[in-house]
Amino acid sequence: MAEESNREEVDVLIVGAGPVGLTLANLLGGYGVSVLLAEARSDLIDYPRGVGLDDESYRTIQAMGLIEPVRPHTNPNHIVKIVNGKGRVLTANNPTSEPFGFARKHGFIQPLVDRAFFEGLDRYEHVTVAFEHMLIGLEESDDLVTATLEVGPRDMDGTTGPLPGTSPTTRQVCAKFVVGCEGGRSFTRKWLGATFVGESPSTRWLVVDVENDPVGTPGVYLGADPKRPYVSIGLPHAVRRWEFMLHEDEPSDASEDDAFVHGLLTPHVPDPTSLQVIRRRVFTHHGRVADTFRSGRVIIAGDAAHLMPVWMGQGFNSGLRDATNLAWKIATLTRGQAGLDLLDTYDAERREHAKAMVDLSMTMGNFIKQQDKRVALVRDSVSTALGAVPQIKSYFSEMRFKPMPRYTRGVLVDPNTLAPGRAAAKITRDLIPVATAENCDSPVGVQFIQPRVSVAGHDGPILLDDALGPWWAIAAWGNDPRRHLAPELLDKARELGMRFACIVPETQRPWAEAAYEAADDFVVIGDHTGALKRWYDDRPVSLVFIRPDRFVAAAVLAQEASPAFRSLLAALSSTI
Structure with missing residues (x-):
């Protein structure tokens, strides 16, 4: 990876050094494409986020040549069990086939995997990473996009202007293509004028990540408990994640109340007061897809293009699918081997599948977070009956309900x-x-x-x-x-x-x-x-x-x- 310089021309400007931007930069670097990866924050995000890694993403990591540095931060064969309020298993996802060369599901520690992606860029002199660079302007001509980047220190949120008391400067970069991978608040998506279609359910969830896993069981439990839906996930490096749905009368700052958090954890561990907490944070699920992923030479990918509810663990994976689809097409264009219309196929191929994954994730969320006890009782009874049918049980166990990408x-x-x-x-x-x-x-x-x-x-x-x-x-x-x-x-x-x-x-x-x-x-x-x-x-x-x-x-x-x-x-x- 080259040191940052004053070079003002590049094949591709990628905005956002999250997993999608890092993946795209690695793939393009491998294809010989010059890249500037601009990140508003001062460093990579270091707190846990995504926890589920699919075999398709592992195959992309293979294409990036980063299997060995990533493997230590993953757990293969991550079994997902949906349980009701009494702990009875309603259905389980335990796919055993490996059609793409890897286990179908893995648990992983995203900050460590992101760091491996970032360090992988050291292999490419034609790939540069610039932290504390926020995109604030785009201007497109027939064959170039001129981007204006605000350069200056800012807090780790990275979405606001420079820190008080600093004197930011601006930098202009000319690129053949600009790809916005800067998340749900994407400047690039707003510049495209894309509409973010979908919904953001009002339910809020409290995430608690801890070290030295006090439970120690592998796999994932999705608790479809009408009293309080929850998630419990065993992760690599002895990390445990819980997610608890907050009721309407519970404030978001409840995450700062030790007694409240300990009360949520009491049914799960013998002594919640002794946990070594990594973070506690409240978030809301979103299910949205932009109505276009591209205009001219400006493109969006990952959370900038679609926001996934967490239920199917598809936010990270859908973003890597975007990068994998897009990288070879941009490389083809930079080699002069196709016309610009090739980028239309990125939108055509990826947007429909992204929407299908959002819809499935929303459906799964509605199944789990049902709070009407009578409806939940019917759900549990039907699930138990269907689970007794081998063909139906296999359908869910092998995850055949998951829509695999099929491009038409x-x-x-x-x-x-x-x-x-x-x-x-x-x-x-x-x-x-x-x-x-x-x-x-x-x-x-x-x-x-x-x-x-x-x-x-x-x-x-x-x-x-x-x-x-x-x-x-x-x-x-x-x-x-x-x-x-x-x-x-x-x-x-x-x-x-x-x-x-x-x-x-x-x-x-x-x-x-x-x-x-x-x-x-x-x-x-x-x-x-x-x-x-x-x-x-x-x-x-x-x-x-x-x-x-x-x-x-x-x-x-x-x-x-x-x-x-x-x-x-x-x-x-x-x-x-």
């Missing part, structure tokens, strides 16, 4: 017509491979799986993304995808930096390595677990175009590689 508009190729920009959810073509398939759900617009695989030069199995590399990949089952592209398209794929992968059963790997021409942009992947074969067996496709964010852009039969790639270039607005 964007950098996609329709699996039936091969038309660019859209993708049907079903494959309905009049071909025998389709007609004989048991599953015709299209993989286009969803994430590709990530099992462990065998690759020459590695002593043991590695994760698939590490074999494919950080950029585009064309992966074919049992085939060299280079042989299915027209010569001019093969050249274009190489101009775009795509990597070619031949996936074969492990028994076939020596043959494929000898049969196909070796190259730096080609890899033979041995499917020693059979997971990739099962994926291809289950779908009437044999060749996939995998985006840098690991979503499938196109999925076809091998013979259709060239027409699919032409459509993909159209969807990408390629200018090569």
